[in-house]
Amino acid sequence: MTEKASERKRERAIDLFKGLLVLGMVYCHTLQFFSDPQVYPNGQKFIEVINLITFSGFVFSFGYVSQLSYYGKPFRLAAPRMLMAALKTLFAFYVSGAAFRLFIDGRVLSWANIKPILTLNDMPGWSEFLASFTYLMIVGLILFVPLRRLAEIKWLGFVVAGVLLLTTFIPYGSIHWMKWGPLIGTRDFASFPVLQYFPYYLLGILFARYRIVWDWRVLTGAIVASGAFVWKWLSTEGQPLPERFPPSIWWIVGPALVLYGYYLLSRLMEKYPAPFVPLEAMGRNVLWYLVMSNVLIFALKGNQQDNLLLSAWDGFLMALVLLGVVSFSVWIMTKKR
Structure with a gap:
């Protein structure tokens, strides 16, 4: 197998990984908007697990794909593509954020309501993570040369990823400028700060560069990291999960074992691609699926208000229907005429 074919194969695995996250x-x-934990408590358990792993997983996959697509190329070739990726995620934030304000908050479509979103002075719910994706790509571009050099020393890359966990001790309460939230965190709104999640981006780069798949050292580290999360959770019995907004160190390390399991699973699914073609398509078009599913959910919630209440199973079926609608839109746009 040629090197180029091998890279395509590995990209298929990361598409499957992203598809699982989507x-x-x-x-x-779907559960957050159309279920009630008081009525269907099992749904809340799924929500908590998915919340724990999803953003960290996407950051890891962005790092992985960035290594394959950008960091292996000269800066003059990679920079325009990275900038375009940042602009796409920014536009996705605009669309999702505007949809939230219009359909969920019931605001009118006016410049006064849209301008704060365009200038990142308003972070509408369930859309903030898209703004963070934009910041992530910009940071990855600014640090292009340092990240390439860091990745050349494998052990140092892992050490730096560990040291970055200390950024979770930033005094979040002193940060009030809206535009800082997606970068370093704040307590003023639900933020996904790039700096605190950046260890996963760096790990994605290292996994892609060194073709890491099964490694007992990685497994051991993932067990220790997730074990620390579980210990912290259990040691505060009766309390909610470790802090997510803004993220504590426990929240950042928590998903390590599950995400490594997802990664290994995606490698296994890669060997039997036929049954997982829909999942792979979601991973290839991740931004489109996230934005359009958000718009559909917001619009439906605005129409139904509290008239639609789903169990965990019904919520899963509804999620499949939503994904089917988005998949149909992808098929329409990509089919050959």
Whole structure:
């Protein structure tokens, strides 16, 4: 197998990995808008697990894909593509954020309501993560040369990823400028700060560069990281999960074992591609699926208000229907005439 064919094969696995995350995220959003934990408590358990793993997983996959698509190329070739990716995620934030304000909050379509979103002075719910994706790509572009050099020393890359966990001790309460939230965190709104999640981006780069698949050292590290999360959770019995907004160190390390399991599973599914073609398509078009599923959920919620209440199973079926609608739109746009 040629090197080029091998890279395509590995990209298929990461598409499957992203597809698993998309499926989980749409399911989670469906439950959050159309279920009630007081009536269907099992649904809340799914929400918590999916919330724990999803954003970290996407950051890891962005790092992985960036290594394959950008960091292996000269800066002059990679920079325009990275900038375009950042602009796409920014536009996705605009669309999702505007849909939330219009359909969920019931605001009118006016410049006064749209301008704060365009200038990142308003972070509408269930859309903030898209703004963070934009920041992530910009940071990855600014640090292009340092990240390439860091990745050349494998052990140092892992050490730096661990040291970055200390950024979770930033005094979030002193950060109030809206535009800082997606970068370093704040307590003023639900933020997904790039700096604190950046260890997963760096790990994605390392996994792609060194073709890491099964490695007992990675497994051991993932067990220790997720074990620390479980210990913290159980040691505060009766309390909610470790802090997510803004993220504590426990929240950042928590999904390590599940995500490594997802990664290994995607490698296994890669060997038997036929049954997982829909999942792979979701991973190839991840931004489209996230934005369009959000718009559909917001519009339906605005129409139904509290008239639609789903169990965990019904929520899963509804998520599949939503994904089917988005898949149909992808098929229409990509089919050959």
